[in-house]
Every structure is written in structure tokens, then in C-alpha cells.
Amino acid sequence: MPAAAIDWGKLGELVWASAVAGIAVAIVFAALILGATRASDHRRAGQSTIATAYLTLAVLAGLAFAGGVVFGISVIVSK
Amino acid sequence: MSSDVVLVIVVATALVFDFTNGFHDTANAIATSVSTRAMSPRFAVALSAVLNFAGAFISLKVAATVGSGIVEATAVTTTVVFAGLIGAIAWNLATWYFGLPSSSSHALIGGLVGAAFVAKGADAVQGDGVIEKVIVPGLVAPFLAFTVAAVSILVAYRIVGRVRPGPVNRAYRLGQLVSGSLFSLAHGTNDAQKTMGIITLALIAHGNLSASHFDVPTWVIVSSAAAIALGTYTGGWRIIRTMGTRIIKMDPAQGFSAQGSGAAVVLAASHLGYPLSTTHVISGGVMGAGAAKRLSAVRWGLAGNIALAWVLTLPAAALVGGLVYAFSSIFGSGALGPVVVSLSILGVVLAFLGRRVARGQVLTADV
Numbered sequence: 050m051p052a053a054a055i056d057w058g059k060l061g062e063l064v065w066a067s068a069v070a071g072i073a074v075a076i077v078f079a080a081l082i083l084g085a086t087r088a089s090d091h092r093r094a095g096q097s098t099i100a101t102a103y104l105t106l107a108v109l110a111g112l113a114f115a116g117g118v119v120f121g122i123s124v125i126v127s128k
Numbered sequence: 129m130s131s132d133v134v135l136v137i138v139v140a141t142a143l144v145f146d147f148t149n150g151f152h153d154t155a156n157a158i159a160t161s162v163s164t165r166a167m168s169p170r171f172a173v174a175l176s177a178v179l180n181f182a183g184a185f186i187s188l189k190v191a192a193t194v195g196s197g198i199v200e201a202t203a204v205t206t207t208v209v210f211a212g213l214i215g216a217i218a219w220n221l222a223t224w225y226f227g228l229p230s231s232s233s234h235a236l237i238g239g240l241v242g243a244a245f246v247a248k249g250a251d252a253v254q255g256d257g258v259i260e261k262v263i264v265p266g267l268v269a270p271f272l273a274f275t276v277a278a279v280s281i282l283v284a285y286r287i288v289g290r291v292r293p294g295p296v297n298r299a300y301r302l303g304q305l306v307s308g309s310l311f312s313l314a315h316g317t318n319d320a321q322k323t324m325g326i327i328t329l330a331l332i333a334h335g336n337l338s339a340s341h342f343d344v345p346t347w348v349i350v351s352s353a354a355a356i357a358l359g360t361y362t363g364g365w366r367i368i369r370t371m372g373t374r375i376i377k378m379d380p381a382q383g384f385s386a387q388g389s390g391a392a393v394v395l396a397a398s399h400l401g402y403p404l405s406t407t408h409v410i411s412g413g414v415m416g417a418g419a420a421k422r423l424s425a426v427r428w429g430l431a432g433n434i435a436l437a438w439v440l441t442l443p444a445a446a447l448v449g450g451l452v453y454a455f456s457s458i459f460g461s462g463a464l465g466p467v468v469v470s471l472s473i474l475g476v477v478l479a480f481l482g483r484r485v486a487r488g489q490v491l492t493a494d495v
Binding site: 062064068 | 183187259264273280281283291292296317384385388395397398400401402
């Protein structure tokens, strides 16, 4: 396979960009679930401070996930 | 008159290819959502069909690049395009029959390469382009998606591992609604444009459109969008079953990891202008999400069959494309060759359908 036909720079960029994006999606969505579930549990247990902290985590993760979705749509639209 | 007939045949064949592309690749977007019960099968295919239809209207940049850098422009005639499309359709149908996910785009490239090779010889094929746009992405996509999905599911289990499973599963099912929709939209934007590009190239070759600026007529956009959406709605259930339940039995977190990682890889590749196959990406993602939990959870024999189908896609579609071109050429350079081939294929398809109807079978089995 002629190495000249391969754009190694772009390939490397693809590998790290995909890895970062994919793992970021997993972390953000898992944080959203963790925050929402724990916030609900602690609110029911009357621990409002911890519930608020988890709720903040859920909101931030939700915003990050929504931002990722919007970015994904913008990539599709601009293709 | 003769060239008008060839043009009509090419347009019709391109739309048939678009339809097979839709039902062949439905699995990419919805298989994991259906298998984790994030969506009902009918809702999933309907949503995917609508988003594929919408996606086809979003952009036209890919349409202008069909075949470029792979086959010499001078080798592309309407008969070469026709033969290439038949090669791609044949491979799509063969892999659908065996329930194996494979790239429709690679099949189309293979068909065009085979037909151009027979028409104009080896010089018509740009080897570097095939390596850069087919072989390297074909090797990179599944391994990259496998690794990203494997790491993603391990991270996800680590974070939500101690949370009650009920809300976790419900949330991941909801997440799959988003990731599956993004996949469908990306697929519609990318794959419907290939058909638009093929039809527009045929119209330019026929003299209906100017070659100086690549303008896709509205009727081409609408018909291509409708064909891929209709194909998606028909649902290639055999491949959906393979992707959704036969490779691994997945839980909602695995389904989301496979789809979410797949969408991230596909969109990162689109952003960088790297041509990855959505089929290769989601298949690698499904295997990665399964293998990270337990290596033996993946049916490696089936995974091997899928990999074999990927290796064979380009040569098999090229072989059929080349044979169709050679057979067409026996009848001269006019419309007779494509007409004879089309009628022969139509006859075989009708005989096949007639036999199935007589036996009381249907083409697409329900899940």
C-alpha cells in the first residue's frame, strides 16, 4: 500500500478528535444521569444541599450534551 | 432517442440503488435503539425515514464529489454509471439477503471502478484514490469505533454503576433517541447526495445540464430524498436483527455507547472531511460496546463474516459492474445493452417475487 496516498496528519487528527468526542459524550451523558438520579434521591431524603449540587451537575451535563448535539447538527448542515 | 432511453434507465437505476441504500442502512441508525427497546420498530424506521428525507435537503456538497478522485472523469459514460449502479445494487441485495451490514458507498465505488476498468482499462482507475477513500477508511473506521465505544461503555459503567438500574436504563433509552436521530440525519445528508450526484452526472453527460457549474435540479433532490426515505421505511429487518441482537445482546447503556460513539466518530470524520462508512462505524461500535463488558459476549464468528463481506464489497461490486458493462457492450454503444440488462434483471426479480408470493412469504419479515 503506497504510504504517499495516505494523509497521516488528517488520520491522526481523526483518531484523537473521535476519541475525545466519543468519550466526552459518554462522560457527559453518564454525569447527566448520575446528577439527575442522585438529586432526586437526596431531595426525597431531605438533603437539599447535596440535592442542589447534584442538580447543578445534571444541568451542566445536560447543557454540555445539548451543546454537543447542536454542534453535531451544525457539522451535518455545513457538510 | 437512444441516449434518452439510456438516461431514463440510469435515473431509474440510480433511484433503485438509493432505495436499496435506504433499507440496507436503516440498521445503522436504529438497530441498537430497537434491540434495547428505546423505540418500537415501526416508530424507529418512521423516524429514521423522515430524518433521512430531511437530511437529503440539507446540503449538496457531497453530490459534486461522487466518483471524483477514484475513476477518471473521461471514463464516466452513462453506460459505465448504469453498470456501476447494477454492481452496487447486486451487492446490497446479496448482503441484505445474508443479513450482513456492508457499505453501500463502497459498493457504488466498486461498481463504478469495475465498469470503468472494463470500459477504458486500468488507466481509468485512480489507485491512490481507492486507497485513500476506500481502503484506509475501511480499515480505520471499525477499529476506531470499536475502541471509542469500548472505552465509553467502561467510563459509563464506572460513573453510573452504583445508580439504580431503572432510571439509568430509561435515560439511556432516551439518549438513544437523540443519537439515532443524529445518525439518520447524517446518513440522509451523505448517502442521498450520492444518488443526486450520479443522476446529475448522467444529466451533464447527456447534455441536459451545463458541465461548468454543478447544479442539482430540484426534481433530482426530491426524488432521491423520497427513494432513500422509502427504502429506510421499508426497513432491512435482516440486517437490523444482525446488528441489534445477533452480534451482542446489549443493554441500553451499551446501545447508547455504540450509537453515541459511532455518531461522534462519524461527525468528527465529517468535520475533518474524512470519508468513513456509517456501517463500518456502527458495527465496530456495537462490537466494542459488547467486548468491553465481556470479550465472549461478541459472536466473533458472525463478526468475521461481516468483516469478510467488507473485504469483498469492492471486488464483488466491481466484478458485477464490469460484467454488466461487458455484456451491455455486446449490443453496441446504444440503448439496447442497458435495455436488455434491465429487462433481464426485471424478469429475474419478478420471478423471485412471484415465487415468494406463491409460497405466501413476504420480502421483509417483521421483527
